[in-house]
Amino acid sequence: MNGKILIITASTGQGHNSVADSLKNELKNKGYEVKCIEPIRESARMLDKVVSGGYEILATKTPALFGMLYRVSDHRVTSVGINKLVGGSIKEATYKIISQYNPSLIISTHPLLVSVISSLKIEEKINIPFISVVTDYKAHSSYVNSKVDGYIVGSNYTKNSLIEKGVDEDKVHTYGIPIKRDFLNVNNSLKQDEVFTILLMGGSMGVKAMKKALMKIMNLDIPIRIIVVCGNNMELKEHLESVYERVPLDKQLIILGFTQKVSELMDVSDLIITKAGGLTITEALNKKLPIVVPYYIPGQEAENVRFLVGEEVAMSTSVDELDGVIKDLFYNQAKLQEMRVNIENLIKGTSLDSTVDLLASLVAI
Numbered sequence: 001m002n003g004k005i006l007i008i009t010a011s012t013g014q015g016h017n018s019v020a021d022s023l024k025n026e027l028k029n030k031g032y033e034v035k036c037i038e039p040i041r042e043s044a045r046m047l048d049k050v051v052s053g054g055y056e057i058l059a060t061k062t063p064a065l066f067g068m069l070y071r072v073s074d075h076r077v078t079s080v081g082i083n084k085l086v087g088g089s090i091k092e093a094t095y096k097i098i099s100q101y102n103p104s105l106i107i108s109t110h111p112l113l114v115s116v117i118s119s120l121k122i123e124e125k126i127n128i129p130f131i132s133v134v135t136d137y138k139a140h141s142s143y144v145n146s147k148v149d150g151y152i153v154g155s156n157y158t159k160n161s162l163i164e165k166g167v168d169e170d171k172v173h174t175y176g177i178p179i180k181r182d183f184l185n186v187n188n189s190l191k192q193d194e195v196f197t198i199l200l201m202g203g204s205m206g207v208k209a210m211k212k213a214l215m216k217i218m219n220l221d222i223p224i225r226i227i228v229v230c231g232n233n234m235e236l237k238e239h240l241e242s243v244y245e246r247v248p249l250d251k252q253l254i255i256l257g258f259t260q261k262v263s264e265l266m267d268v269s270d271l272i273i274t275k276a277g278g279l280t281i282t283e284a285l286n287k288k289l290p291i292v293v294p295y296y297i298p299g300q301e302a303e304n305v306r307f308l309v310g311e312e313v314a315m316s317t318s319v320d321e322l323d324g325v326i327k328d329l330f331y332n333q334a335k336l337q338e339m340r341v342n343i344e345n346l347i348k349g350t351s352l353d354s355t356v357d358l359l360a361s362l363v364a365i
Helices: 017-029 039-043 045-061 063-073 076-103 111-122 154-163 209-218 233-244 261-267 278-286 299-312 319-331 333-347 352-363
Strands: 003-010 033-038 105-108 130-133 150-152 196-201 224-229 252-256 272-273 292-294 314-315
Touching: 003 017, 003 076, 003 111, 017 033, 017 196, 017 278, 017 352, 033 039, 039 076, 076 111, 076 319, 105 352, 111 130, 130 352, 150 352, 196 209, 196 261, 196 333, 209 233, 209 319, 224 261, 233 252, 272 319, 278 292, 278 299, 278 333, 292 299, 292 319, 319 333, 333 352
Parallel strands: 003 033, 003 105, 105 130, 130 150, 196 224, 196 272, 224 252, 272 292, 292 314
Antiparallel strands: none
């Protein structure tokens, strides 16, 4: 077999693409030829507008509706119908790409693409090992297909959610959601002082609730440093910069847009306040960073919150009560340390190297 690997993904948020990019870098460093594509974007522009654009609109403008659609689509019958709709639009174009590239392994980082590859295998158009990476902590029904040869998941909680949906236990590997290697080690030397530092994030789109969250934090009567990452939301960044031209003497405020320095920002922080996207959560966990979630997108992020709180590595609160939670943690360092210990126990056994080794073994088949 050749050493070609095809990774397929889709742009609903940045998590799926970031996982794809992480795997691409790891596999290229091992000497494999890797191609990363977005079949929906490349072959069905109208569908891409519906999937990617629709996700952004629903998730930010009408999150309750998004959550309802997520729950409805998580039923097996509904999930099959949605998969057929998406798959039917891009299957032939995806098959053409696969035929031309001729990979020895296909990896998907998005649930909507599982049915596309599985359908091609059912029709015996391809006979290529196929791995699905689950990028949240509870697997949606769209991930489930008997033609998937293996799953990479973030936790035993995720593994069990797949087993409950009928997936063979031997197919599920709890190696952790594949994140960039920068996040796998904590660099304590970057923190130059003892100032309590909060990292405030809201995903790549920078949710509006960050405005009220920052206001709550800035009104606290404790000396803290706040680093705000607005992502691609320049309107949010400019708004916050105009509101906080002057900062109280007991506060330090840094407002950023999109940045490649999230790993370093996590290293200098004592606490992260964020929405519960699978990738950001995984990065924070690997940085041993306690998490507070005051806002999230209903659906997969609600499931992530349930998982995190259950493992006692995060606290869930409302934006209105965020200031009280932060103040309690500021004065209760033992609680923060307890959360760090729980994080250590949770991520024990996860391994990016194990993921790469598994993928390499499949290429060799």
